[in-house]
Amino acid sequence: MRFTYAEAMTDPSYYLPLAQAAEAAGYASVNVADSLVYPRESDSRYPYTADGDREFLEDKEFIETFTLIAAMGAVTSKIRFTPFVLKLPVRPPVLVAKQASSIARLTGDRLALGVGLSPWREDFEVMGVPWERRGKRMDECIEVVRGLTAGGYFEYHGEFFDFPAVKMSPTPARPIPILVGGHSDRALRRAARLGDGWMHGGGDGEELDALLARLAALRAEEGTADRPFELHVISMDAYSPDGVKRLEDKGVTDVIVGFRVPYIKGPDTEPLAKKVEKLERFAETVIAKVNG
Template sequence: MRFTYAEAMTDPSYYLPLARAAEAAGYASVSVADSLVYPKESDASYPYTADGDRAFLEDKSFIETFVLVAAMGAVTSTIRFTPFVLKLPVRPPVLVAKQASSIACLTGNRLGLGVGLSPWPEDFAVMGVPWARRGKRMDEAIEVFRGLTGGGYFEYHGEFFDLPPVKMSPAPTEPIPVLVGGHSDAALRRAARLGDGWMHGGGDPGELDPLLARLAALRAEEGTADRPFEVHAISYDAYTVDGVRRLADKGVTDLIVGFRNPYIKGPDTEPLSKKIEHLERFAESVISKVTP
């Protein structure tokens, strides 16, 4: 089992020392949140809170995802970085491929690309991307990303993207894992068909087992059940040794852990020292007990 340290919507000056502390404590990865804009008015709701309230996001600081990964990568040497999740279809996939390839080159392949559909129509609007057929756009963006990060000449002719034979340099010396986020059946099928893994977004604890069962069924349908596949999950079971072992038995490969409720309105007032204390205590009480 691997462990990903999750911290977001906090003082931006905390991220680099937290990355160093997580690496020293034995975490395998740091998750990196993605947010573009906060609209003044919106009818959209957040899919992973009980009432759909999104007001907790207002005035929260989000450093651009790839900028933050590059900064944390520069002050660490072994820990990986996992966007959780990058809103891929609102971005040009050619640019995303270039950014991710550059990160992989500079960090020694320490990037796993979590991707998902933004739940906010406003993200699409401000980026000049249609909301309609966003799922198909996402599929094509993943295919373009994979092709361009493969190292050779690549061309693509789809509904949304059309590329002549082109290549990028430098290319990653190892494939960048594409981890698909989302709980909808379409997202699970996309993960089964196109992904190297799936990222669970939290929410109702009782939904994890049915989601894992559906994902396994879809991988069998898509003929990908024998392919290496990562499952990144959020669960209360992650906080005990016995719970971690139960999750491992269910096929979970990576556990995403955090030590405060990120959905609280207003600023994060927890000091950096306390955050480091939390992550170190968990590493001592759980990670050290289940990691060889």
């Protein structure tokens, strides 16, 4: 089992020392949150809070995702970085491919690209991208990023993107895993058809079991069941060795753990030293016992 450390919406000066501490403690990866803008008015609902409230996001500092990964990559040597998740269809996929390839080259292929749809219509509006047919645009974005980061000439002719044979340099020594986030049936099918893995957004155990079962069925339908596939999961089971074993038995490859509730309004007041203490304690009581 691999363990991913998740921390977001905190003091930006904490991220580099936290990445170093997580690497030293034995975590396999660090999740990196993605956010572009905060609209003053919005009818959108946040999908992962019980009441859809989004106000906890106001005035939270989000360093641009690839910039933060590059900075953390420069002060570490082994740990992997995973956007959780990059709002892909609001971005130009050719630029994303260039950014991802550059990060992979600079960090020694320590990038797994978590991607998803933004729940905010406003993200599409401010980026000049239509909200309509965003799922199809997402599919094409994944195909473009995968094609351009594979090396060699690549051309694409789709509904939204159309370009002749081009190539980028550098490209990664190994393919960048593309991990698709989302709980909707369309998101699960997208992960099964186009992804190298799936990223879970949280929820209770019964919901997780249902999502894993549906994903397995969709992979069988899509003919991808035999392809290597990462399952990144948030679960209370991840906080004990016995629980981790239960997740392993379900096919989970990566568990995402954090040590504070992120959906709190106002600034994060927890000191850096306390965060490091918590991640190290978990490493001693769970990671060492599971992987020791």
